[in-house]
Amino acid sequence: MFWDEKMEKLPRDEMVSFQEDHLKKMVSYAYENVDFYRQTFNDIGVHPGDINRIEDISRLPFTTKSDLRSHYPYGFCAVPPTDLVRMHASSGTTGKPTPVFHTKKDLEKWIHCMARNCYTAGIRQDDICQIAFKYTLFTGAFGHHMGVERIGAMIIPTSSGQTERQITMMCDFNTTVIHCTPSYAITIAEKMTEMGIGRNSLSLRLGIHGAEPMSEQLREGIEEKFGTIAIGDYGLTELGGPGVSIECPEKNGYHINEDYFYPEIIDPETLKQRPDGETGELVLTTLQKEAVPLIRYRTRDITSLEREKCDCGRTLVRHRSVLGRTDDMLIIRGVNFFPSQLESILLDSHEVSPHYSIHLTKEKMLDHVLVEIEPAPAYWASAADVTKSELKRKIENRLKDLIGLKIKIQLVAPYTIPRSEGKAQRIVDDRQA
Ligand code: DLL
Numbered sequence: 001m002f003w004d005e006k007m008e009k010l011p012r013d014e015m016v017s018f019q020e021d022h023l024k025k026m027v028s029y030a031y032e033n034v035d036f037y038r039q040t041f042n043d044i045g046v047h048p049g050d051i052n053r054i055e056d057i058s059r060l061p062f063t064t065k066s067d068l069r070s071h072y073p074y075g076f077c078a079v080p081p082t083d084l085v086r087m088h089a090s091s092g093t094t095g096k097p098t099p100v101f102h103t104k105k106d107l108e109k110w111i112h113c114m115a116r117n118c119y120t121a122g123i124r125q126d127d128i129c130q131i132a133f134k135y136t137l138f139t140g141a142f143g144h145h146m147g148v149e150r151i152g153a154m155i156i157p158t159s160s161g162q163t164e165r166q167i168t169m170m171c172d173f174n175t176t177v178i179h180c181t182p183s184y185a186i187t188i189a190e191k192m193t194e195m196g197i198g199r200n201s202l203s204l205r206l207g208i209h210g211a212e213p214m215s216e217q218l219r220e221g222i223e224e225k226f227g228t229i230a231i232g233d234y235g236l237t238e239l240g241g242p243g244v245s246i247e248c249p250e251k252n253g254y255h256i257n258e259d260y261f262y263p264e265i266i267d268p269e270t271l272k273q274r275p276d277g278e279t280g281e282l283v284l285t286t287l288q289k290e291a292v293p294l295i296r297y298r299t300r301d302i303t304s305l306e307r308e309k310c311d312c313g314r315t316l317v318r319h320r321s322v323l324g325r326t327d328d329m330l331i332i333r334g335v336n337f338f339p340s341q342l343e344s345i346l347l348d349s350h351e352v353s354p355h356y357s358i359h360l361t362k363e364k365m366l367d368h369v370l371v372e373i374e375p376a377p378a379y380w381a382s383a384a385d386v387t388k389s390e391l392k393r394k395i396e397n398r399l400k401d402l403i404g405l406k407i408k409i410q411l412v413a414p415y416t417i418p419r420s421e422g423k424a425q426r427i428v429d430d431r432q433a
Pocket of ligand 1: 090133139140141209210211212213214232233234235236237238241242243299301321322323324325
C-alpha cells in the first residue's frame with residue numbers, strides 16, 4: 001500500500017518537528033550560500049537564528065518567479081556548477097526559460113518522491129508504463145520515468161506526439177499505465193475513435209495526468225474513454241518538477257510530500273497566511289534541496305489545504321485540485337474566474353466534445369469573451385440548426401448561472417480547435433491587437 005510508510009503515515013506532531021528541524025537547516029543553508037537570501041533576510045532584519053518554530057516561517061520573505069528571472073542563470077544556485085548533475089527548465093514558450101538544477105542528492109530525492117507518488121497512484125512492479133509526457137527540458141517525462149524505474153515497472157518512453165504510433169504501441173505491448181497531460185489523454189482517445197480502436201483493445205488500467213488542471217468532468221471523460229482510473233499529479237519546474245503532490249485512489253485531494261515541501265496558503269493580495277480550507281495561493285518552501293533551495297516560493301497556483309486524515313491512511317496534508325494560476329485568472333467586467341471553472345460546464349453535456357478555446361477581445365474599451373466549443377462529431381452531423389442553437393443557449397445560460405456573466409458561445413465544426421500534445425493552450429488573447 002505504501003512506498004515509504006513511515007513518512008506517509010507520520011503523526012502530525014512528528015511531521016511538524018521534522019519540518020521545523022529541516023526548515024531551520026534550510027534557512028541557514030540558503031542564507032549562507034545564496035546571495036539573494038542573505039540580502040533579503042538582512043534587508044528585513046531577520047537572521048536564521050530567529051527561525052525556531054514552524055510558525056516563524058511567516059517572518060521570512062517570499063521568493064517569486066521574477067526573483068528567479070533576475071538572477072538567471074545560476075544566481076539561485078547554492079552549490080558550485082561542478083556539483084550539478086542535471087538541469088531542466090520551464091515549458092514557457094516566451095522569454096528565457098526558468099532553469100532548475102539538481103545535485104546528485106537532489107536527483108536521488110526527486111526519484112524517491114516520484115517513486116512514492118507513482119506507487120501512491122497504484123503503479124506496481126508488474127506494470128507497463130507508457131510515458132507520453134514530452135522528453136525535453138520539461139520535467140514531466142524525466143520525473144515520471146525515474147520514479148517508475150525505481151519501482152521496477154517497465155517503461156515505454158514514447159514521449160508525446162505521433163499519436164497513432166502511441167496507440168499502436170499501447171495495443172501491441174499491453175501498456176497498463178499511461179502518463180500524460182489530461183488534454184493529451186483526450187487527444188489520444190479521439191485518435192483511437194478515428195482508428196476504430198475501442199478501450200477493450202487496450203490493457204490500460206491507470207492514467208497519471210498532470211501539468212495542467214483536470215476538472216472532474218475531464219477526469220470522468222478520460223476514465224470513460226480509456227477504462228482507467230485517472231489520477232492527478234502536481235508539481236512545477238522551480239521546485240524540481242512533478243513530485244510535489246499526487247492524488248491517491250480515493251481522489252480526495254493531492255497528498256503533498258510535506259517532508260520535502262512545506263506548504264502554506266496565502267492571500268495573494270495581502271500576502272497574509274490563510275487557514276486550512278480557505279482558498280488562496282500555494283506557497284512552497286523546499287526542506288531538503290541542495291542545488292536550488294527556495295524559501296516561500298509563490299507558485300501562483302490557487303488551491304486550499306486539508307489536514308483531515310484520508311481514507312487511504314496517509315497523514316500527508318492534501319491540497320485541492322488547482323483551479324488555475326493567478327496569472328491565468330480572467331477578469332471580465334469585474335468578474336473573476338478561471339478557465340477551469342468554465343470547463344466543468346462546457347464538458348457537462350454529452351453533445352459536446354472536450355475541446356474548447358476561449359477568445360478574449362477588446363471592444364470599445366471593454367473586455368469580451370467568446371468561447372468556441374466543438375460539438376461531438378455525431379451530434380454535429382445529425383442535429384438540426386434549431387437544436388444546435390438550443391444547445392448554445394443552454395450552455396450560455398449555465399455559464400451565466402455559474403459566474404454571473406453573459407459569455408457568448410460559438411459552436412464550431414469538429415476538429416477545428418487545435419489538439420494538444422502537452423499543455424493545452426485554451427486562451428487566445430487578442431486584447432492588445
Ligand atoms: O508542469 C511539472 C509537472 C509535469 C507536473 C508533469 C505534473 C506532471 P511546469 O511546466 O513548470 O511544470 O508548470 C508548472 O503547471 O505551477 C501549475 O500551474 C500547472 N500544473 C502542474 N500540475 C498541475 C495539476 C510542470 N495537476 C505549472 N493541476 C504549475 C493543475 C497543474 N495545474
